Amino acid sequence: MAIKKLYADGSAPKDTDQTRPMVIRVANQIGERIGNTLGPGGRNYMTPDGITNDGVSILDHMRFSDEREDSIADAFQEVARRQDADAGDGTTTATLLTTTLTPLVLADVPDIMCQFLTKRRLWG
Numbered sequence: 137m138a139i140k141k142l143y144a145d146g147s148a149p150k151d152t153d154q155t156r157p158m159v160i161r162v163a164n165q166i167g168e169r170i171g172n173t174l175g176p177g178g179r180n181y182m183t184p185d186g187i188t189n190d191g192v193s194i195l196d197h198m199r200f201s202d203e204r205e206d207s208i209a210d211a212f213q214e215v216a217r218r219q220d221a222d223a224g225d226g227t228t229t230a231t232l233l234t235t236t237l238t239p240l241v242l243a244d245v246p247d248i249m250c251q252f253l254t255k256r257r258l259w260g
Contacts (some may be wrong), residue, residue, distance in 0.1 A: 160198065160239045162208045168229055169234030191228035192216040213234060 172179040173189040180189045183197045195213040200206045212234055219230035 156242050158205060159242060160203050163212070163238040165209040166198065166209060166212050167232060169198065170231045173228055191231045192220050195231065204208050
């Protein structure tokens with residue numbers, strides 16, 4: 137009898153390679169929304185706190201329907217928070233850089249199983 141894997145929300149994984157596309161999809165959605173706020177002609181967004189074009193404020197109020205996508209978005213939100221804490225400005229730029237670099241970095245990161253097999257071959 138096979139063991140069935142379940143996520144915290146009770147759903148089962150359809151395939152083992154669904155995380156990378158999910159991360160890239162979340163990065164693209166955040167990048168599109170936050171990227172619209174850059175520059176003098178940037179878009180303003182209405183949040184419960186008021187009208188803003190600040191990256192960290194917009195990210196604070198962005199929610200995704202899937203719990204896993206929401207967790208991924210928290211990582212991008214942390215980038216904006218740290219930029220705000222370190223410099224006090226540039227949260228939109230830091231978020232855009234992160235969302236742009238994420239697909240590029242993920243393409244170069246090998247799968248965990250590949251790393252395990254490589255280490256096994258190297259160290260016997």
